[in-house]
Amino acid sequence: QVQLVESGGGLVQAGGSLRLSCAASGLTLGNYGMGWFRQGPGKEREFAAGINWSGDATYYADSVKGRFTISRDNAKNTVYLQMGSLNPEDTAIYYCAAGHSIGRWTGSSMNYWGKGTLVTVSS
Numbered sequence: 001q002v003q004l005v006e007s008g009g010g011l012v013q014a015g016g017s018l019r020l021s022c023a024a025s026g027l028t029l030g031n032y033g034m035g036w037f038r039q040g041p042g043k044e045r046e047f048a049a050g051i052n053w054s055g056d057a058t059y060y061a062d063s064v065k066g067r068f069t070i071s072r073d074n075a076k077n078t079v080y081l082q083m084g085s086l087n088p089e090d091t092a093i094y095y096c097a098a099g100h101s102i103g104r105w106t107g108s109s110m111n112y113w114g115k116g117t118l119v120t121v122s123s
Contacts, residue, residue: 002026009117020081022096030074033102038092047105086121
């Protein structure tokens, strides 16, 4: 069974930081590109950050670039999202996803999804 389990969400004040983790099982993480997607209240799901299979290339949405950092530890089968300078617009459910053949960083490119973790940023 393939499972992606997110953790680290919670309530944080504007300007604060938070680190999300995604633990994978049932697959070799080094064979997949990994991404973080998010869906805020009343909004569509959107791409936030991505990282290729080896970790030597990263991709960010304009809305988070410079504030968020994605990383991976293939030996631990874990992907991380370090979030800083958070603002209320970052409030969303954050989903971890894995894809074995990614052309574009869109939800339809991903093969496996976690259940999400809620991040709430207060003003």
